[in-house]
Amino acid sequence: MGSMLGHILPGLGFFLIGLWHLFNHIKLHALHPNTYIAPPWFPFSKFKYLELYVIMGGCFASISMELFIGPDRHHPFDTDGTIPTNHLRNFEHSSISMALFSYAAFAIVLDRSRAKARHDLAQFLGAIAFAQQFFLFCLHSTDHNGPEGQYHLLLQFVILVSLTTALMGIAFPKSFLIIFVRSLSIFFQGVWFVVMGIMLWTPGLVPKGCSLNDEDGHKIVRCSNEEAAHRAKSLVNIMFSWFLVGIAIFGVCLYLVLDKIYGKKVEYFTLKGEGLDHHGHGDDLDDIESQKEKYNLGASKNFVYMEKSALLPTDMGR
Template sequence: MGSLIGHVVPGFAFLLLGLWHLFNHIKLHSLHPKSYKSTTWFPSPKIKYLELFFIMLGSSISIAMELVIGPRKHHPFDSDGTIPSNHLHNFEHATISLTFFTYAAFTILLDRNCCKSQHALAHFLGAIAFTEEFLLFHLHSTDHMGLEGHYHFLLQLIILVSLTTTILGICLPKSFMVSFVRSASIFFQGVWLIMIGLMLWNPKYIPKGCFLHYEEGHQVVRCHKEEALHRAKSLVNIEFSWVLVGITIFLVFLYVVLEKHYGEQVEYGKVSGKDEYSDD
């Protein structure tokens, strides 16, 4: 992270996962409302663990980009083996990716061994991943007070929703709304990460009175005056609110369309079954 690509790429990954979960949860609940049960992942038609492989691959690429591949990251350690201060944020981001890799890998292991509590344990592993993500962003070594810090403060609120609903999924496995809100928050994480990348590392979107400044190994946004910083943060609050409203409209529209489509399939199946019975 700490760059346009570093936010947009993982943002698209979260966005795709959120959409995949929203689609499958709505479909599953529409087809089987009485037997619906929450799950943290969904098998794919041809490759069962495609979603989990996707998380593992994305996490591996993220770790490599943070510590090995990216510019000025070929030597993440100092000559004495310690971590330099300008690389702390790289290790923090890599640790978040490592936690999601661990979640995906052990979820596959639990499923392959047909463990009795695999669904609850998968929720537990997911909660650990979101906890790690929340704590490392909350205790981030980079700026907490500037515009970047404000963007990441709002991101923490979204992560907190993902964490809370994942924990609730252990206690309320049959609650569609818990799964729906969790999937929506994952989707929201993706959208907001993309917004952070576009708004913070694209010079034409930098708020008036602020500028991009290179320090401690990466570019950050600084403002000339306190008044400019307050204005910039207020603009971010408005931006966040507009994105939230837009996502809410999209989610309701998606639910109505999918529920109608799969609900009609259920009704058609019931009618077809009744007609076949009466013909006999």
């Protein structure tokens, strides 16, 4: 971070993951509104752990840039082995990436272990990553008194929503609204990172009365006086409020579209819930075929076929 690309690239990562979760949670809820339970991540059809590998790859690239590629002399330490002051922010940013990398790596390990609490623990590690992110942005070593500080302050509110909903999702995995807000907040983080990168490092977009200055090898927006600084912060607040409303509308519209597309699909569920763990995932989806062979049951007997609006009050009265 600390540059346009340093904000835009991580922002695109949060943007894509947030959009991926938003799409899949809405789709899952539309298909199974009565049995919906939120998974911590979504597998791809041909490459199960692609989402988690993408997170790990992005975090590894971020750590490499912060500690080994970006710094002078291509290593983060001073000649005496200490951390120089102008590299403190690099360690802070890389610590956030390390927490996200740990979440993705252990999510894979937990899933392969088939442990009963693997989904809860994966959610917990995700919450720890958001807590790390919130903690380090709150106590950032970089001077964030100007417009850059206002961008980071508002970002902390979005991160706090991600952290809160991640923790709530552990206790209430069946609550679609909690997971919807969490996915939308991750998406919002990505959007806001991209906005920060563009607005803070494009000279033509710097607020009136402020300018880009080179301090310790980093470009920072400084304002000429208190009035200019106050105006710049107010503009950031207005922009954030517009994005907040716009992203909320986007999330609701996406829900309406996907619910219309997938809401009329049929829902299947087992009579006794075999093959499903307490998070609604198929622990042993292959057991379905073995059950059919063992009990000589066809698909029509092993599953109940349901379609939305199939049972009306008049039908129940009969």
